[in-house]
Amino acid sequence: MYRRPARQTPPQLRPDRLTSGICQPSRRTQRTQRNQNLRVLCGKLPRSTANITKRKGGNEMPEYDLVIRGGTVIDGTGIPRIRADLAIKDGRVAMISGRINGGGAKELDASGCIVAPGAVDLHTHYDAQLNWDPYASLSGQFGVTSLTVGQCGFGFAPTRPEDRDLNMRMMNRIEAIPLESMRQGMRWDWETFPEYMDSLDKQGLGVNVGCLVPFSPLRGYVLGMIPARERTSVTEDELNQMKQILHEAMQAGAFGLSADKNLEDRPEDGSWLPSHVASREEFLALSQVLAQFGVGHIGWTIGISDDRPAQRDMLAEMVRMSGRPLHVILGDEEGYQWLKEVREEGLPVIAQETAVPVISEFKLSEYNLFDYMPNWVQPLVGTKEERIAKLSEDGVRVGMKRDVIERPHPRTDWAQVQVVEVAQERNLKYEGLSIADIAAAEGKEPLDAFLDIALDEDLETEFAHPAGGRGDNDHEYISSPFSHISVSDGGAHTRFLVNSIWPVYFLGHWIREKNLMSLEQAHQKMSALPAWFSDMKNRGTLRIGDFADIMIYNIDELGLLYDKPQFATDFPGGEKRLVQMPTGIRYILVNGNVTFQENECTGALPGKLLRSYDQVG
Template sequence: MTLPFDLILSGGLVADGLGSPLVRADIGIVGDRITAIGELGARETRQTLDVTGQVVSPGFIDIHTHSDVSVLFTPGMESSLAQGVTSEVVGNCGISLGLATSAPEFSLERRWLEQAGGALSWSDLGGFLQRVEESGMAINVTTLAGHGSLRKRVMGMDQRAPSETELRAMQHELERALDAGAIGLSSGLEYVPGSYADVAELTALAKVVAAAEGFYATHLRDEGDLLEESVAEAIAVAEGAGLPLQLSHHKAERRRNWGKVLSTLAQVDAAQARGVDILLDQYPYTAYQTSLAVIALPTWANAGNPEDLAVKLRDPDLRARAREWMGELERSGGISWDSVEIASCPTAAFVGKSITHLAAEAACDPRDFILSLLSEGTGWVSAAHFAMSEQDVAHVLSDPRVMIGSDSVAMNPHAPSAEAHRPHPRSYGTFARILERYVKEKGLLSLPEALRRMTSLPAQRLGWTNRGRLVPGAIADITVFSPTAIQENATFVAPHALATGVRVVLVSGEITWRDGVPTGARAGKVIRR
C-alpha cells in the first residue's frame, strides 16, 4: 500500500536547480524528503498547497554569511528566510565566532555577544555548534573555520610568521574544528591578524583541509589596487595545497581599478586549465560595508579592536603618517570621502551620513574627522563605501562559475536592537535583488540559470548531494515564489525591510515561511562535514 504524502505542492513551475527549463509539476513530500515529482492530483495527501503560477525551486543556499554572530539570538533568521534562503555558510572572512575564547584578542567577538544579550559559553567550535543546535534555528547552518580566529587562539595579534610549534598548534586547532564539523578554511587577509600570514602559512593550513576533503574560501588580501596579485596569491595557496578554492565576494574596489575583473576572471581561466578547482561568489551591489578603519587607513595602521586602534592613533607620528597616506589615496583618485557613509557608530547621529558631510559639520578636514572618530575607541565603526561599478558587477555575475553570497548577518527587523544599526541592504535583499533586477528587469540571467547559481552550484561546492536540487530523495528544502512579484525592499537609507514575493519556504519538509509571515518552525539543522 502506498503511504499518503504529508504535503503536495500542486501546480507550480518546478525548477530543478540544475538550470533546466521550468516544468509544470506537483511535488510530493513525506517527512523531510521529496518522494515524487509529476502529476500527483489523484494521490492521497494530508495537506495540499496550490502554488499554481508560482516558481517552485530548491531552497536558496547563501554561500557567504556571518550569521554565526546572530544565529543564537535571532533564531528566526527572518531577513534570510523572507528571501527564500534555507541554508547559510557561516565563519567566512577568517572570522569564526565558534573559535572565540575569553582571551583579550577576542574582545570584539565578546562585545558582539554582549550587545545581543549573550555571553561566551563555549571553548571550541564543537561546543558552539552544540549550542546552536540546542537553541534551534529556522534555516540550516554550516561553518568554515576562520584562519584569523585560529591565529588569535595560538598567536594572539602578533605581527610575524609563526614558529614551527605555533604552526603545528594552528594545524591541530584546525583539525579539531574539522572534526567538529567545519567544512573548510576561510581567510580574511585584509584584516588583522590574517593579514600577517604569508603563502607558506596559509598553504600549510590548507593542506590540513585538503586531507579532510574541504575547501578554502578567501576574502582576498586586497580587492582594489592589488586585486590581481591577491587573486594570484589565493590560487598559489589552493594549487600548493591541492584543494578547491572559493573567491569570496569578488569585485574591484575604487574607480581606478574598475575593469580589473576581466583580468582576474582570466586568471581563474588559466588556473582551471591547470586543474585548479575554482568557483566564486558575489553580492549584487556597488557598495561594500566593513570597518571604517579598513576602508580609510593603511594596513599598517590598523589594529584588532577599537581600543587597540585608538591607542595607535594617539601616537602623533603614526597619526601623521596615516594622514599623509590618506591624503595620497585621495589625490590619486583612490577614494572620495563623499562615497563613504557611516553605518554603525557609538554616536548614533553620525549613522547614514557621509564623511564629507560630517567633516563639514565639524569644520575640519575629512581625514582629521576619521582619525579623531577612530581615536575615541569607544566602539565598532563601520561604513558603506560606494566604490564598485555596475558594469563590473554585471560582468562578474554573467560568469557561470559565480554563485550568490550575501556577505551578511541574518536579522530580525523587529528586534529592539535593529534601529541601532544600519546594515547593508544585502542582509535583506541579495537574493530578491538578483531575481528582480538581473533576471526580470535586465535579463542578464535567465531564471533557470539564476536559480542554479543559488542552489545546485553552491551545493556542488559544499559537497551536498541531497540539497540544492529538486529530485526524488532530496531533502525538502524548497522555496516557492512569484517570478513577477519578487522584490527587494531594503535600501541603504532604510535597510530593515523584508523582501516580498516569496510565498512559501520549507526547511526539511516543514513550512517555515508562509504568505509573508514566519511560522515559528525551527527545522534548521547544523550540517557538519
C-alpha cells in the same frame, strides 16, 4: 539643541512580536505598510496570498507530508521549468508531476508562483547571531535555506575562556556585530571547534548551517590571541598543534578552512589579524590536512591588499596540495585574469560575487570600513570620545589626506559620499549634499569638510557612501560561469548594511528587469552551484530524493517592503540593526517544513547542522 525625532521602529519589528529573535508581522500591519512604503521593482502590488490547508476527510493516512500544488517548478539543474505539483515526504522531494493524485497532510496553493530551490549563501557571519536567532535573519526570510559560517578566518571557535571577550571585541570591530548583543546572547558552552558545532546542533535551527574553521582563532588558540597577531612564524610543534586542531574539526564535520588578508579588517586595537602576519608555510601545511578528507573547501578574502599576486600564487598552490576547491573574493580586476588561468589549469576555483550595489550608511562614532587606509586606523579606534580627541589632534589629517590620494576607492570618492542626516539643526543645509559639493561651496578640501561636519556633531552625523558590490555595468562578473552569487555578509555590519536581500534583488533586478539570464540559470547559480561546490549533498536542486529546501514566490511581485532599510531593536540588549522585508515571497521551506509564510515566522526549527562527513559516499 536640535534633535530630529528618532526613526520609528517598524510596527512589525516590535520586540513583542519577536519569537527566537525573528519578527512576526501582523497581516494588518503588512497591508498598512505596503500601502505606505511598498517599493516593488516592477511597480505591481502584491495579490492575495496562497494558503496552507490541511487535508480533510477520510481516515486513511495521507501519502505525503506536504504537497505544493499548481506552481511552476524550476529545479535548479538548468532544465526548463514545468507546471507541476511537488510532493514532500520525510523532508525530501518525493514526487514532481503535472498532477499528483495522492494527498498531503498539508497542502500549499502555489498558483501563479515559482517553486524553486532555496538560495545557498557561502559567505555569512552569523557565527554569533545564530546563538539568539536560529533563522539567521534577514537571510532566512529572503530565501536562503542553507549557509556557511566561519568566513574570512573569523569566528568564535576554538576559543579559550580567557579569550572570549577579546574575540567578541575583535568581531565587534571587524564585522560590526554589536558587542553588548554578543555578551548577552552568546551561550559560550564550547571551547573547541567540535564543541561549537555540537552547541549549534542541539540548539535548534531554522536554516541549514555548515561551518568552516576560521584561521585567526585557530592560530590564536595555539599561540595566544595577542601573540598570534604579532608573530610572523610558528615553531614546528605549534604548527603541528594547528594541524591537529584542523584535523579534529574536519573529523567532527567542518566544511573546510577560511582566512583573510584584507587590510580593511583590523581587530579592536587596530593591529594586524593573525592571518595578516601568518607565513605561507602555515597555510600550505593546513592545506595538507584538508587533502586527507576528500570533502570541504577553502574560503578566502583577498579584498583590499598590497600583495594580491603573492596571495593568488599561494592560493593556487593550496588548491593543488589539498585537492579541494577554493572560493575567493578576488579584490581587483586582475584577479579575474588569474581566475581564467587557474581554471584553464583545471583548478576548482570560484569567485564570490554579490549581486547588490552596497551602499553603507554610517557614523564615524562606530564605523570601521576605512581601515584599509593606515593613517585612518588609529584615529577611528576606541570610544566615541577617544575618536573625537584623536581626530582633533594637530597633523592627523595630513596622513589621512595622503591615504585618500594613494589608495583611491569609491568610499572616498567625495562626489559619492553624502550627508544623509544631521544631528544639529544648524547643519540641516548639508542634508542630501555630497561632500564634494559642500567642500566646493565652503572653499575647503573634501576631507576637511567631511571631518568638520562630523566633529561639529560629535561624530553622530549619518553619511552614506558606496561600500562595494556590483552595479549595472558589472554584469559580466555576476554572469561569469566561474562566479557564484553570495557574499551577503549576513550577520555582520548590521548597523550599516543589509546585503542579505540579495536573493530577492538578484531575481527582481538582474533577472526580471535586466534579463541577465534565464530564471533557470539564475537558480542554478544561486543554489545548485554553491551547494555542489561546497559538498552540500542533495541540496540546491529539487530532484526526487533531494532535501526540500524551497522558496515559493511570485516573480512579478518580488521587491522590498520599505523605501529604505529601517532600524529595529530586536538584538540582545536592545541593540539596533538595519532591517528590510521582502515582498512576493509566499513561503520558505527548510527540509520540507514551512519556516516563513509571507514574512511571518512559523516557529518551526527544521534546519540542520550540516556535517561534511555526511556529504560523501
